[in-house]
Amino acid sequence: MANTLNLQDQEQLDDLKAFWKRHGNWITWLVTLVLLAFAGWNGWNWYQRNQAVQAAAMFDELDKAAAAGDADKASRVFNDMKDRYAGATLTQQGGLIAARVQHDKGQVDPAKASLGWVSEKAAEDEYRAIARLRLAGLLLDAKDYPGALKALDGVTAKDFTALASDRRGDVLLAQGKTDEARAAYQAAYKAMDDKIDYRRLVEVKLVALAAPPAPAAAAASGATK
Numbered sequence: 022m023a024n025t026l027n028l029q030d031q032e033q034l035d036d037l038k039a040f041w042k043r044h045g046n047w048i049t050w051l052v053t054l055v056l057l058a059f060a061g062w063n064g065w066n067w068y069q070r071n072q073a074v075q076a077a078a079m080f081d082e083l084d085k086a087a088a089a090g091d092a093d094k095a096s097r098v099f100n101d102m103k104d105r106y107a108g109a110t111l112t113q114q115g116g117l118i119a120a121r122v123q124h125d126k127g128q129v130d131p132a133k134a135s136l137g138w139v140s141e142k143a144a145e146d147e148y149r150a151i152a153r154l155r156l157a158g159l160l161l162d163a164k165d166y167p168g169a170l171k172a173l174d175g176v177t178a179k180d181f182t183a184l185a186s187d188r189r190g191d192v193l194l195a196q197g198k199t200d201e202a203r204a205a206y207q208a209a210y211k212a213m214d215d216k217i218d219y220r221r222l223v224e225v226k227l228v229a230l231a232a233p234p235a236p237a238a239a240a241a242s243g244a245t246k
Contacts, residue, residue: 076106083115092126095119099135103142113143117151124159133159140175150181157188166196183212187223194230203230210234 079102086094099119102112120135136159139152153172160169169192176185190205206226213220227233 073109073111076102076109076111079106080111080115083118087118087122090122090126092119092122092128092131095122096128096131096135103138107142108144110145110148113139113145113148116143117148117155120152120155129159129163140172146178147180150176150178150185154181154184154188157185157192161188161192161195164195166192183209184219186212187219187226190226199230203227203232206230207232207234 079098083095083098083102086092086098096119099112099115102109102115106112116135116139120132120139123129123132123135133156136152136156140149140156143149143152153176157169157172160166160172170189173185173189173192176182186205186209190202190209193205194202206223210220210223210227213223224234
C-alpha cells in the first residue's frame, strides 16, 4: 500500500514538475508583476502623502509671508511650490494668495503672472475661475481690454459665470460699448440669486445705464404716480 501511495505521489510530483517546466516562467513573471504593482501602489500612496505634507509646509510658509506683507518671500515660496508640487491643490491656493500680496505691494506684473499660472494650470474649475476674474480686474485697471475679455472667456465654472458677466460689463463700459455692457450686466443680474448682496450692485449699474431690472423699474414707475 505504501509503495502504491509512493508511486502515486511520484506520479503527481512528475506531473507537477512537467507543469512547472511548461508554465513556471510565466507564473513567476505574473507573480512578480503583481508584487511590483502592489509595491508600486504602496510607493505611490506614500509619495503622494509625502508630497502633500511637504506642500502643506510650504503653503504655511507662504501664508505667513503673505500675512506679514512680505511679497518677495511669498513669490519665492510660490515659485518653489510650482516647481516641486505643481499639481497640488495647495499650490493653486498659494498662487491666489501670492497674487494678492503682490498686488497689495504694487507688484502688478508678478501678480498677473501668478494669476495667469493658476488660470492655466489649476486642476479645479473653481480655482481657474477665481484666478481669471482677478486677472481680468488687473488687466482692466491696466486698460488691456482685449486681455481682460479673453481672461473672462475662459470662466466656465457655473457658480462664477454671473460674476464673469458682471466683470465683462465693466470692461465693455470702459471701452465705451454701452449697449454691450448693459446686456452683460443684465445677464449677470438674471443669473444671480436674488439673495446675494452683490446683485444689488449690478442693479445699481443697470439703473445708471437707464436699464433698471423689472422690479426696480416697476417700483420707480409706482413712485412717480
